[in-house]
Amino acid sequence: MEKTDNNANDLWTEDELLEKTEGIQVHTDLALEARESVTEGEEGIPGVRIEESCSDNSDVKVTRVEVVDERGEKAIGKPKGIYITLEAEQMAVPDEGYHREISKELAHYIGELLESFGCPQSVLVVGLGNHEVTSDSLGPKVLDNLMMTRHLRGENTDGEREKGVRIVSGIVPGVMAQTGMETAEIVRGVVKETNPEAVVVIDALAARSVSRLATTIQLSNTGIQPGSGVGNHRHSLTEESLGIPVIAVGVPTVVAAAAIVYDTVDALSELLEAAGASSAADAVEGMRMDERYQMVRELIEPRFGPMYVTPGNIDERVKRLSFTISEGINIAFQG
């Protein structure tokens, strides 16, 4: 039987569906959210360790999600490693000094991850994303305010280690439409040529929930996976691909438009249930995955490429957060 894109009544296998929905599937770059979507057993999620804490000084809620083994990887769909999330509603709101208290928290956890990598003394910071697209401009903007030091101390990265001042270099590689190259190729080339001991990548992320936008910073020691980020990176930037440890720092700035569609279907089902229309609720919930996919397809029209939901004042939020993060990195590196 032939299948056509327009026939919503065909049944696809789950694999076919996954393949088809690539590009419009709902995805979160936050481990925090990935874990929320999993129904926990009594002992939590197998292979995943979670710790929550609250900073006294800064009203920042810190969640540490550690994916310990393959069970954990499978359960929440993120590779093994540590994911630290700092959440604070005040990030989205102006204060006097670009939230120095959050910069300090961030510096603390960057320091912790650096330590776990044996305190690399020379670091290349990569500002991923597109400076022309506001919601994807976090990486380039963070680099704008970062203190570079590598050129001040000669070009070799050996010797000269003094007082914890690290050797910092940085690059904004641009996006594929601007360069014709994969970001990963550019970064790999620069890493091989300049020999840093670690990479820190900064990127704008896609979240599942609009309430996380610009109120959350995620740190991880796993690098960047294919398909992640607002710009949908096609290749990975990881210790495996670059040969040196990679710390990723990200802030969600968009939600995939498809998420809104799926959420609406769920919300409708609940509403009908609450209103006593159980059979209607069941009918909605029972919609086959291919039907849901078809609906998303028609509503979001993926032929226009990925569609994103973003707040109207994203410019102010990204500007503010990019300062908070570059200050955090400056503190972590220069003490």
Add this chain to the structure above:
Amino acid sequence: MEKTDNNANDLWTEDELLEKTEGIQVHTDLALEARESVTEGEEGIPGVRIEESCSDNSDVKVTRVEVVDERGEKAIGKPKGIYITLEAEQMAVPDEGYHREISKELAHYIGELLESFGCPQSVLVVGLGNHEVTSDSLGPKVLDNLMMTRHLRGENTDGEREKGVRIVSGIVPGVMAQTGMETAEIVRGVVKETNPEAVVVIDALAARSVSRLATTIQLSNTGIQPGSGVGNHRHSLTEESLGIPVIAVGVPTVVAAAAIVYDTVDALSELLEAAGASSAADAVEGMRMDERYQMVRELIEPRFGPMYVTPGNIDERVKRLSFTISEGINIAFQG
């Protein structure tokens, strides 16, 4: 009985609802779409005249919607006036010369509207929007490439009328968060001080359908209404408020996120109907307006301010279209 925001089971009057939903209500700045949502009688929509044509040279579909009287205003929710829409999928795609063929079409229709205003010889072009937000940067970008002439010919706008070369000035007033002022105040002040005979405002618009994004240019002789545009202008820029004719040129670059929610509900209802689950479909369709509103509210979280859907490559599209439009205006003014 007291009502609280969180109680979805309260019944609101339609007026209360409209008030409450302000800010998240689904809205289109395109007369074309406003008219599509109206069920036409046999003689069309009363008070609205529609004409469609297709340009031979440029693959541009031209629709002229004329709102003739108050019946028309009520029917499609747009003030009396002429709305000309140029549609062409190729706008969204690069060619060699920024689609000069579309610039020429645009120049033709700007010329027509100028003529209907008695051929004003001095024009102030206003680039509305926020140059820091990609989807709202059309106005500022168009102004970047516009040929200004007013300062070349002395400051008085009388006399010196030669060979159809118009006296052009322009301003990018910024948005309220940047200036602390209403855009309308700034424009009114500049108009009073520099005495142009007409104003042309350029703005990024909100559409109802993602398929219109960056493939449509709307021209009108009605100016800008409160609540329109990506930046949600609070005050009008119209002949009434400025004292001189106002031509508006706009391109839709976003869809309100709430539109996706409403569309999903409609699509679900249709899907259930098609699947034979009529009662479920009825239940969905029968959801009270306040329930729908409540759902949108929860999904889009308007406390984060307006949320927009926009394509990932909006930067390239806006860049390209801003050239097309500034060239169109240059041709219209300088011949």
Add this chain to the structure above:
Amino acid sequence: MEKTDNNANDLWTEDELLEKTEGIQVHTDLALEARESVTEGEEGIPGVRIEESCSDNSDVKVTRVEVVDERGEKAIGKPKGIYITLEAEQMAVPDEGYHREISKELAHYIGELLESFGCPQSVLVVGLGNHEVTSDSLGPKVLDNLMMTRHLRGENTDGEREKGVRIVSGIVPGVMAQTGMETAEIVRGVVKETNPEAVVVIDALAARSVSRLATTIQLSNTGIQPGSGVGNHRHSLTEESLGIPVIAVGVPTVVAAAAIVYDTVDALSELLEAAGASSAADAVEGMRMDERYQMVRELIEPRFGPMYVTPGNIDERVKRLSFTISEGINIAFQG
């Protein structure tokens, strides 16, 4: 006798020369430098009062030049008023917090000038200059980081005066080549429409000495004169032209290229004198003004428009200083 531009041997009257050299004549926007070029008598310069002090906390040298009457105006070529200069070499060098100590000094003196104007409660800040030209982008960059408050408290500027928080609005009017309008026209229009009680203009200035570039901030209560600033404003922005007090805040970012020519001639004369070649020194010094002018003319080629000297790292300096100044204004206005 006919004179031609190319004939260096014609003698011009001083007035003719001044007229001819307009545009390439050497000029300083700093009262401090204007006063240095005057030979002081024993009682100082008549009509000019000078006070120097040194801040304990901030290594900032403060010079207050007060032009008291017309004798002073004639002597140093600046209108009656107060000119306060903050000098500190460290401005040009990065620190951790954008030199908050200098921001505080600046806030102190802005507060003093505001007080002398009866503490206006609503202020329009104008960022003069061209954001596309690094050395002329100080004004636009300062506005980027200014806290606007006018829109937060309703549109009327009466009532609502609380705790010294001022009503702040701001505009970046652009330059004539971008708008086709005089900056003064735009500002006048906005002032009339929005009724602030005072204006603060921020501008990049031309100095006489390269050592002042980006190490000096000048404040004055006299506004902006025609011919001043990097962009060479043609019209004034003063209490007389706007109807409300005008405070000007400026930083020198360029030296007119012609200054280098004149300085070279002087330096040569001194060198020859020092080397015992007095008659040669006299010959050089004795060069007629029209010959010097002719030489400048040929070397700088004014047909290319004004030429400026600016340091290679002007971008970093302007960026840093724009933060220092916007913070200074924020402190002055919001306490």
Add this chain to the structure above:
Amino acid sequence: MEKTDNNANDLWTEDELLEKTEGIQVHTDLALEARESVTEGEEGIPGVRIEESCSDNSDVKVTRVEVVDERGEKAIGKPKGIYITLEAEQMAVPDEGYHREISKELAHYIGELLESFGCPQSVLVVGLGNHEVTSDSLGPKVLDNLMMTRHLRGENTDGEREKGVRIVSGIVPGVMAQTGMETAEIVRGVVKETNPEAVVVIDALAARSVSRLATTIQLSNTGIQPGSGVGNHRHSLTEESLGIPVIAVGVPTVVAAAAIVYDTVDALSELLEAAGASSAADAVEGMRMDERYQMVRELIEPRFGPMYVTPGNIDERVKRLSFTISEGINIAFQG
């Protein structure tokens, strides 16, 4: 005998002087100007071949300077290779289509140089310079409008050679203060990783004469030498350093401020001669090199870093020329 920087009366050897004056010495990146400063013998300059022509269609004057051997290298201080200069005053002035006639000339000569390198099919274009500094932003701006194709055809550069459409990629490496890395390191890394067959570097240049600013395009097959460009590159980008042919395309946008000082001294000497004051003229001309250097030193104050002279409207000129050049490259590569 000890020497101090401040003692102008010490005699330095020419070598010492050259070393000392590094950074403030007067330099031109144009082979055309380098050759003008050499007194030609009857058979021209030994080791240098010069050809001039004038395009019929475009009012462009084309000069080809070929440095044939080491005598030529020594005579004009440029490495062996071909330097093609396109001069046209109209470049500096707006027309309707970004001077497409000049883009075509440029494309022609780029094609010629590519041919001399065996028609490389994959090219990496490097936009040198600092997008934050107007006079140094030519490279980044050219890249903004370049059509990239490498990502459209898969990542390997073998195979797929069709209809003369070249595989184009591009990068804006930034400047050392922004990245902490040498530009040459970044480019070398990207070249090794992505394997283009040739590199085209775009750069803003320093000229000797203000009349060349933004009216001249220089093409060469020699790459970029240390010390050249507005940003003063410290390392070379040449076939030797990168392993593949390098074509350089540059436009002069600044003159070193020191040039104005030296020119003034020469002009003064001529003026005195013309006025009959021969002995004074001799005294001026006879000033020792160390005295001249000392004078430049005091006037330009090299502690502020390199100082440049640039026209006030450099933004418009660079913007216009960047379009002309990117169009030229697009034509050369895509036919």
